[in-house]
Amino acid sequence: MQQFFYGHSKIIASFFTKLVSSLAIASVSIHPASADSVVKEAEIYQIRNQVDVNYRNKPNWNRAEVGDKIIPRDSVRTGADSRADILFNEGTLVRTGAGTTFRFPPGKRRFELTSGAALIMIRPEQGQSTISTPQAKIVSQGTALFIQHNPGNNSSLIGVLTDSPAGLVKVSGVDGDVTIQLQAGQFVSIIQGVVGLVEHFVLPMFYETAELSAGLGETPEEIEAMLAKESPEVRATIRAVRAEAIKPLQNQIAWLEGFCKVDLETQNLSSLLQLLGMGVSDVKLNLQVSEADLSIIPFRSLTGATWLNQYCKTKSTQ
Numbered sequence: 001m002q003q004f005f006y007g008h009s010k011i012i013a014s015f016f017t018k019l020v021s022s023l024a025i026a027s028v029s030i031h032p033a034s035a036d037s038v039v040k041e042a043e044i045y046q047i048r049n050q051v052d053v054n055y056r057n058k059p060n061w062n063r064a065e066v067g068d069k070i071i072p073r074d075s076v077r078t079g080a081d082s083r084a085d086i087l088f089n090e091g092t093l094v095r096t097g098a099g100t101t102f103r104f105p106p107g108k109r110r111f112e113l114t115s116g117a118a119l120i121m122i123r124p125e126q127g128q129s130t131i132s133t134p135q136a137k138i139v140s141q142g143t144a145l146f147i148q149h150n151p152g153n154n155s156s157l158i159g160v161l162t163d164s165p166a167g168l169v170k171v172s173g174v175d176g177d178v179t180i181q182l183q184a185g186q187f188v189s190i191i192q193g194v195v196g197l198v199e200h201f202v203l204p205m206f207y208e209t210a211e212l213s214a215g216l217g218e219t220p221e222e223i224e225a226m227l228a229k230e231s232p233e234v235r236a237t238i239r240a241v242r243a244e245a246i247k248p249l250q251n252q253i254a255w256l257e258g259f260c261k262v263d264l265e266t267q268n269l270s271s272l273l274q275l276l277g278m279g280v281s282d283v284k285l286n287l288q289v290s291e292a293d294l295s296i297i298p299f300r301s302l303t304g305a306t307w308l309n310q311y312c313k314t315k316s317t318q
Helices: 002-023 203-209 220-227 232-259 270-275 302-316
Strands: 042-048 051-054 074-078 083-088 093-096 101-104 110-121 129-132 136-140 144-150 155-160 169-173 179-182 186-191
Touching: 042 051, 074 083, 083 232, 093 232, 110 232, 136 144, 136 155, 144 232, 155 169, 155 179, 169 186, 179 186, 203 232, 220 232, 232 302
Parallel strands: 110 129
Antiparallel strands: 042 083, 051 074, 074 101, 083 093, 093 110, 101 110, 110 144, 129 136, 136 169, 144 155, 155 186, 169 179
């Protein structure tokens, strides 16, 4: 294994350099969106199990029903093993997982997550959107992204699935001292006000395991079968967002297949962990969401390295 490490370190380093470059946007042209739409209202599009609505910050929560309308200052809350899909007037689709509180604050295009997990699909050319958690402020020009917040340890996680021609997703802490930019396949965590390092996550595994991402990562046949059950507005949103999600996914799969051509030893991960730049045996995110609707596996983790080895083994037998 030691001989492998010294003989192949330059090759592996080259592959990881290509990972960054292949997932990066070759050139980002900033141009005004053709539509600067205003979010005025939304409807509860789909419900699973316990979903409640709070109107105008009143003390009481009411049991939600499909078709219920919400406007600014209203909130939607899901219980255990529950889910709510929210469709906004300009086509934005928000899928919330279990244990989530999602708020619709006043403003041109503003959303707020105070607990749980949400995947947000914003159609291209809709203008700038601002999403907030108790730990983060996210500015997006129209894209698909996922957000998690755990009020227990006051930690947020933000990840991006698409690259918008209008610009990268900007993430900052609540104090605004640190701002980072994310492209497709990257995430960052903010814990107790500390903005973490930007990490790459495994897109194929995300699409396989994240229920909220349905319609973005499957085969065309699977997607069309799913879309046949949706409304015209939701179909239009998913198709528009998927058009921007497919290229980053294909780029990462191409990199993974190239990486697998290196003769990795699958019985011992220690050298691979070193090549991934890990000085510890594992990197874990200190985030606990009541339901694992969003499964994020960083490449720089024991789980990510294990998945990568298993992926290469599977490819070698095909």
